[in-house]
Amino acid sequence: MAINWFKYSSPASFYFLAGKMIPLFSIAAIVLGAAGLYIGFFVAPTDFQQGEAYRIIFIHVPAAWLSMFLYVIMAIWSGIGLAFNTRLSSMVATAIAPTGAMFTFLALWTGALWGKPMWGTWWVWDARLTSELILLFLYIGFMSLQAAIDDPRRADKAGAMIALVGVVNIPIIYFSVKWWNTLHQGATVSLTQSPKMATTMLTGMLIMSLACWMYAIAVILIRTRAIILERERHTAWVGELQLQGATR
């Protein structure tokens, strides 16, 4: 049986596929979130240096990871949309931006609340914090530029330019703690070394990251569906959806 890989690059078929997947990702997000918070607050031990303040890690690190990952994914879809002129890719990129911005804000906010008791300051202009702030501005720039252009296809292209140029910021964020002397600590978890933290802490953090992933996918799919309907409202298939009463 030949699989038609392009089938789901059509907004109409993607709309129905996404509708089926949203409940799965939502349930996974809730279950993993509950498990992650339970491990984070009730199983993971108190840190011998930071006391209970370190428990911010279970939201801070997943939010920071997601803020970077989502940006890269947004840039990839933007780039594909730009290169192959595929409408759906650009719609997905547009749908990712608000969620990415939300996680970037959360990373900065929880970082400030963690920095105050540990470093004695809410904010410093060190490389890690500054480049993460620039990431927030990139997301906001992407969204405002797209909102300012009436023609959606032109908005897609303009947004893709910001997204692609801004990708250079991602390795800067990631390596900032190595390249410069930052107040922010180095990576606790990396691909090349064994983690420098207790197993239960690591498990909690990874499960919370998975939960954030599932949440991000669910909310991005819901937003993508809305964008598809907004842009395709004059097409025949949305009209048929109306006849079936599926849009009420």
Place this chain on the structure above:
Amino acid sequence: MNWASMSDFFSMGGYGLYVWGSYLVAIVCIAGEVILVFNRRRTLMKHLSLIHQSNKQEKINETAS
């Protein structure tokens, strides 16, 4: 178990403000995003059904005239 009592849990070893400040804002952000995205969908659906209604009305008018 890490906590001897409820108040022990809420004080977070004296870091309650920072820990709960982080999680509270996280929950508010996530809940806010979910509410916004569902509102967007609801407004859109209303708009679409209005278009649909007026299209139907137009067709009825056309056949009547």
